[in-house]
Amino acid sequence: MEELTGSSVDGLRTAFAGAGYTVDGVAGRLGVQANAALARNETGPAVRRTAAGDALDTMIRLFLLQRAVPKELVDKAFPGVDLVASGIVERSADEVRAVLDIRPFAEDALEWWVVADLTPGLDGRREAMRSDYVLGIAPASLSLMQLTVPVKVERALDIGTGCGIQSLHLARRAASVTATDVNPRALQLARATAQLNHFDLELRDGSLYEPVRGERFDLIVSNPPYVISPPGGDLTYRETGFTGDAVVEQLVRQAPDHLTDGGWCQLLANWTCVRGQDWQDRLAGWTTDRAAWAVQREQLDTSEYVELWLRDAGLHGTPQYPTRYDEWMRYLDKYDVEAIGMGWITLHNVPGELDAESWPYEIERPIGPHVLHRFERKEGLPADLTALHLRVADDVVQETSGRPGAEDPATIVLRRQRGMRRAEQVDTVMAGFVGACDGDLSTGQILAALADLTDRPVVDVLSDYLPQVRNLVVEGFLDY
Numbered sequence: 138m139e140e141l142t143g144s145s146v147d148g149l150r151t152a153f154a155g156a157g158y159t160v161d162g163v164a165g166r167l168g169v170q171a172n173a174a175l176a177r178n179e180t181g182p183a184v185r186r187t188a189a190g191d192a193l194d195t196m197i198r199l200f201l202l203q204r205a206v207p208k209e210l211v212d213k214a215f216p217g218v219d220l221v222a223s224g225i226v227e228r229s230a231d232e233v234r235a236v237l238d239i240r241p242f243a244e245d246a247l248e249w250w251v252v253a254d255l256t257p258g259l260d261g262r263r264e265a266m267r268s269d270y271v272l273g274i275a276p277a278s279l280s281l282m283q284l285t286v287p288v289k290v291e292r293a294l295d296i297g298t299g300c301g302i303q304s305l306h307l308a309r310r311a312a313s314v315t316a317t318d319v320n321p322r323a324l325q326l327a328r329a330t331a332q333l334n335h336f337d338l339e340l341r342d343g344s345l346y347e348p349v350r351g352e353r354f355d356l357i358v359s360n361p362p363y364v365i366s367p368p369g370g371d372l373t374y375r376e377t378g379f380t381g382d383a384v385v386e387q388l389v390r391q392a393p394d395h396l397t398d399g400g401w402c403q404l405l406a407n408w409t410c411v412r413g414q415d416w417q418d419r420l421a422g423w424t425t426d427r428a429a430w431a432v433q434r435e436q437l438d439t440s441e442y443v444e445l446w447l448r449d450a451g452l453h454g455t456p457q458y459p460t461r462y463d464e465w466m467r468y469l470d471k472y473d474v475e476a477i478g479m480g481w482i483t484l485h486n487v488p489g490e491l492d493a494e495s496w497p498y499e500i501e502r503p504i505g506p507h508v509l510h511r512f513e514r515k516e517g518l519p520a521d522l523t524a525l526h527l528r529v530a531d532d533v534v535q536e537t538s539g540r541p542g543a544e545d546p547a548t549i550v551l552r553r554q555r556g557m558r559r560a561e562q563v564d565t566v567m568a569g570f571v572g573a574c575d576g577d578l579s580t581g582q583i584l585a586a587l588a589d590l591t592d593r594p595v596v597d598v599l600s601d602y603l604p605q606v607r608n609l610v611v612e613g614f615l616d617y
Contacts, residue, residue, distance in 0.1 A: 146332050148218035153241070153250060156192035156214060160243040163201070166193055175201065178259050200239050203255055205232040237326070238273050239333075244282075244306065252329040253300040263451055268371040269322040273300050281360045281405050282306045283503035284481055286512075288401065290355035296345060296388065296404075297361045299374060301327030301338065308336045311356065315339045317348045320373045345384070346391050353397045359388055359404040364446055365477060367468035372450060381472055382408045389423040389482060396486040403483045403508075409469075410436065410476040417493035420482070428489025428516065430508070432496050433480040439469045442477045485512050500557050507556035507613070515611045522603055523581030527574040527615040535568065551614055559612050566591060566598070567605055574615055580606060 156162070164172055171182035180202045187194035187202070192214035198204040199211065211220065211233045220226040226233045238256060242249045253273030257264045272278075281303060293311035295303045297318055304316045304327065316338055318324050324340045331338035341348035362377045363385055370376035377384050385406040392402035410416045420431050437445065443465040444453075452458045501507065519525070532554040539547035549568045552560045563571070566587055573583045581599075588598040609615045 145218055145223050146335075148215065149239075149250075149333060150335075152192065152215045152218060153196070154248075156196055158193055158196045158250075159241045159248050162193060163197060163241060166197065178256070178261075180204075180259055199226070199233070199235045200237075203235060203259055205229075205234050207231060208233050240274065242274055242302070242305075244309075247309070249305055249334045250330075251300055251302055251305070252326045252333060254326075258451060263455065266372060266451065269320050269373055271300050271320065271323045271326045272374045274302055277405055278302045278360055280481070281358060281403070283505060284403055284405075284483070284508065285358055285503075285505045286356075286401055286403065286483070286509040287506050288356065288509065290400075292354045292397075293356040293358070294349060294354040294395070296357065296359035298327045298340070299323050299360070301330035303358050303360060304338050305330065305334060305336070307356070307358065308338075313337070313339065315341060315349065315354070317341045317343055319344050323374070345387055346395050349395060353395055353400070355397050355400045357392060357396065357400070357402040357404075359402075361385065361388060361404060361406075363405065363407040365407055365409060365442075365469070365474070366446065367464050369464070375446070375449075381474070382406070385482075386423050389420075389429075389484060390425075392484050393427055393486050396484075398486060400486045401483065402486070404481065406431075406480060406482050408478045409472065409474045410478055412473040412475050416478055417491070420493050421491040424484060424491045426488055426490070428485040428487050428512065429482065429491040430511070431480065431482045431491060431493040433478045433494070435479045435497055436476050436495065437479065438476050439466060439474060443469075483508055483512075485516075487516065489516065496557060498558065501555050504556070510613065511556075511611065514613065514617075518607060518610060518617075522606055522610075523579060523584075523599070525580045525610075525617045526576050526578070527580060527606075527610065527617050528576045529571060529574050530613055530616050533571075533614050535571075551609075553613060556613055559614075561609065561612070561614065563605070567602060570602065570606070571609070571615070 167175065167183050167186050171186045174182045183197065183202055184204065187197050190210055195206055195210045195214040199206050208228060208231050221228050225237050226235050235255065238253045239250055242251050251274055254271045256273065257266055285306065289310050291312045293307040293314045295307060295314065295316040298304055298316035299318065301316060304314050307314045316327055321342060324342060327338065328340055361384055362373065362375045364375040365381055366376050385408060388404055396402060408416060408420065443462055447453055447458060447461060452461060530553065534552050534554065536550045536552060537546035537548065545565055548562060549565065550560050550562050551571060569587055570583055584598050584602055585595050588595040610617060
């Protein structure tokens with residue numbers, strides 16, 4: 138597309154706002170059924186809901202449904218805006234089709250529009266994706282936005298910006314945002330997204346940290362091309378020439394050199410689970426002596442992983458599918474990969490160590506505030522907990538189970554309703570400790586009382602339960 142001029146930007150914004158081409162406006166026009174179908178890449182119900190031909194119907198059909206629209210309706214919906222000259226649509230006779238996807242996006246009270254390539258595969262169509270395809274708003278990009286810690290910063294860096302959706306999000310909290318990508322087309326569309334939403338974005342061409350060599354940032358985010366694939370993959374937005382998970386490894390290893398003291402780096406990631414190695418140990422080698430937290434949200438065996446990404450590329454059912462499947466499996470076997478972990482990594486540029494865990498369960502979204510609070514709790518805890526006056530977090534509930542009439546429950550579980558929504562099984566002593574945490578007595582006083590109650594030496598009770606207390610504080614069951 139051509140670079141948007143000031144008049145075309147203003148004309149597009151005015152047209153979108155005037156027609157109600159917003160998240161709520163589209164949802165209201167389509168209704169629940171058509172919206173749900175469109176989320177499954179089925180456009181039929183939405184076509185029926187947009188037959189009146191007003192400006193909003195025209196925009197929905199043009200950009201979201203990828204339908205040909207009469208030129209007269211497009212001219213009416215975008216008065217004074219030459220969409221053809223801007224490279225946004227193409228004309229054939231008296232009809233117009235979108236070349237790019239421009240769709241509304243909302244965060245809190247802000248309304249934005251994001252420019253990307255057209256969504257492939259609508260209504261079951263098999264379409265080859267161009268190698269420099271620029272992905273739009275997708276579940277992964279939304280996950281990274283929801284993961285980002287809510288801190289105000291001077292400088293933020295978006296590595297592998299794609300359509301620019303992460304930079305839009307960062308603009309709310311950073312005085313300046315720099316975005317990089319190896320794909321010139323991505324930089325072009327990210328620039329259009331920035332122009333359309335009237336925010337300044339510094340764009341640089343290059344891989345990983347190369348375009349910002351010698352610079353430091355307070356916050357770095359990346360939704361990188363993390364798909365672990367053999368050579369020959371030609372989709373820039375998801376694949377690289379790096380071997381295995383090396384692209385993620387380099388992003389993590391080199392992050393401290395590009396972060397200010399106390400800065401943050403957060404990224405979505407895939408990593409290899411290699412035979413004979415613990416995946417947590419592998420990631421710990423990447424973070425060295427920095428505080429970090431890796432969460433594996435899902436783990437797929439190699440065949441599941443290959444099938445997932447071959448379908449994503451639209452190759453399922455094509456003649457290339459069996460050959461590509463075999464090549465991919467042989468590649469993973471070559472490097473002794475038995476499974477692929479999928480999740481996220483947060484690195485805080487302060488001294489510390491890696492916490493790595495599998496957590497495939499439901500979490501609260503956005504999770505970013507809870508990620509920040511977990512780091513703050515862990516890094517702020519003193520070595521000696523006995524003087525702390527703790528309180529039970531407001532969202533903690535206790536669940537017990539056992540035989541009716543039994544003197545003690547068989548199991549006691551403490552469960553958080555927010556954040557990671559963790560559950561911790563405890564014994565009666567620990568349950569008694571938590572129940573007594575109302576801020577009045579210190580940790581040492583409560584444990585001493587429990588030692589007396591259970592007729593145990595205080596030193597033994599402290600040794601057994603202080604590590605559990607520390608864990609409950611770090612995970613937010615107890616506040617201090």
